[in-house]
Amino acid sequence: MHPRDELKPIARKDWPALRDLFKKDWPKHEIGYNTIQNYINWVAIDPKIKSLEVLGLNDNWRENGTFIVVDRFHLYMHSLDDSGDSLKRALLLLDWDYSYMIVSAQESKRPVIQEVLRMCDVDVLWEVESSMKYELPVEECLKLELNLPEGLHLKKLGVEHAVIANQVWPWRHEGSEYFMKRLAAWNISIGLFNESDEMLAWSFVWPTGAIGPLEVAKAHLRKGYGTLIAKAIAKEVAKNGMNCYGTIVSGNDASVAMFVKLGFERVEDTYYVRTRAKKLVEYDH
Structure with missing residues (x-):
């Protein structure tokens, strides 16, 4: 973590610009695109959603496409930074006293996330070792x-x-x-x-x-x-x-067979993990 790093809210007016960064190499970053579009839709329905932030590292999201959505206890994140450095620095700034569920993170960022959890002495409640993304155009x-x-x-x-x-x-x-x-x-x-x-x-x-x-x-x-x-x-x-896609936990052979029969193909894996709170919090399991 750099001494001057800061986790800063990305203004709602900038969410469309953030979303559009993920058109690059389409559909490689469609989860990032669709996640931001989801929250654009949601704040149009309810502008006063409680406990929702879209965060970036310093003001560099335009350069690295790195964001973390904190929606109550859910964390959604994506990054165009292949090195994982900007995501790591951003995650180190989160308050890990709270319990979070990290949802559909890029498999390539799994080592970064795991390293941050170790550095911050965060206990893991559960971790999905393999969540396979099957997609139909x-x-x-x-x-x-x-x-x-x-x-x-x-x-x-x-x-x-x-x-x-x-x-x-x-x-x-x-x-x-x-x-x-x-x-x-x-x-x-x-x-x-x-x-x-x-x-x-x-x-x-x-x-x-x-x-x-x-x-x-x-x-x-x-x-x-x-x-x-x-x-x-x-x-x-x-x-x-x-595109239609779903994530299937390894071992769920029936779901895999159904999706394959419909023409879905495995395109990548994603990462899910739930952390343990370090104090009494509203959502802890």
């Missing part, structure tokens, strides 16, 4: 054929559906219900329902632009509903001009 998403069985219909999810989805999400945690509610209300989301309006399957879109959680109700497994909802969310994402 926008033009291929639009070609997907979607035929619903009789009696079933699709519709956008509401906050009431987010509550149900969170209850069965294997990765649920303190604060995740509100997270899911925002995804349902503010982002693309879709559910598969029967004539009784029972939710059979569902999918959201994360702030990173990745689809998920994509799940099927336990009572309705092995009916092909996962494939139906994957096609449906892919087409919705594509209508907004985005």
